[in-house]
Amino acid sequence: MYKCIIIDDEELARALLESYVNKLDFLELEGSFENPLEAMPLIKSKAIDIIFLDIQMPDLKGTDFAKLIPDETKVIFTTAYSEYALQGFELNALDYLLKPITFERFLKAVNKLKPDSVESPIAEFITVKSGYDLHKIKLVDINYIESDSEYVVFHLDNRKIMSYQTLKSLEKSLPKSLFIRVHRSYIVNKLQVTGLKGRDLILNATTIPVSDSYYDTVKNTLF
Incomplete structure (x- = not known):
């Protein structure tokens, strides 16, 4: 710290x-x-x-x-x-x-x-495989990521990208300084959070549920 x-x-x-x-x-x-x-x-x-x-x-x-x-x-x-x-x-x-x-x-x-900042600079993009296509996505453009069975869905402003992978494995590759797990089915971009209403995170016009196990961490980290 x-x-x-x-x-x-x-x-x-x-x-x-x-x-x-x-x-x-x-x-x-x-x-x-x-x-x-x-x-x-x-x-x-x-x-x-x-x-x-x-x-x-x-x-x-x-x-x-x-x-x-x-x-x-x-x-x-x-x-x-x-x-x-x-x-x-x-x-x-x-x-x-x-x-x-x-x-x-x-x-x-x-x-x-950070001591390792030269050797391990924070990534600005993530490459996502969707079907036979590869998408290079700017991390700050991701609003939130949702688990959908064996897939995850990247929610951007004007589109969605579905990829065959688990939310758990994806979470390890995302910078914790920018993303936070709020539910077993959701990871959100901290920059997109505009409020907390009860057990729901507000991301502009979108509402994301916060599970009990993540609530205290989410509240203390974001608010």
């Missing part, structure tokens, strides 16, 4: 990053701050692994603040201005995220924290 904090003077930017952090089971949010100076007491009192740090802030620029934090604390700079990228990397930043930040790009950045 990597402990992280967010520093950004924009409330919406902080909220977006908070939602991304909360989707990942290997990140733990220790605090979210509007001003870098507000974060300093926490940084001094607790070991922080990673700071998501905005560069352009009114009181103190992120690039200046980065020089004040412990060497062992990693920094991922965030900004709306691409011209600051070089300066960020000169400060040995782990990564540089250009706003608006997508979850896919955020995921690539935080996976650099």
Whole structure:
């Protein structure tokens, strides 16, 4: 588990990053701050692994603040201005995220924290065999996957793809940072979840049942 904090003077930017952090089971949010100076007491009192740090802030620029934090604390700079990228990397930043930040790009950045990130980068696509055809599917485009007897059905926005395999075997090949098992018959994309109503997950216009054995994990992970 990597402990992280967010520093950004924009409330919406902080909220977006908070939602991304909360989707990942290997990140733990220790605090979210509007001003870098507000974060300093926490940084001094607790070991922080990673700071998501905005560069352009009114009181103190992120690039200046980065020089004040412990060497062992990693920094991922965030900004709306691409011209600051070089300066960020000169400060040995782990990564540089250009706003608006997508979850896919955020995921690539935080996976650099993992010791095996170079040898085992997270996959962006999955190849699915359906009959005699092969389909290359972008992982973030999968809304959910449903078990149907000896087959699984990949539900995308505008189509479905059926493949001869079990949900259990498929689950092992999917990144846990993006997908979660919620029922013996369903795996869902965390990005597509918009709510929880009783024992049902809401994925935009679709409702997916959550079984009792998965309920606590689903609630704690996604909400």
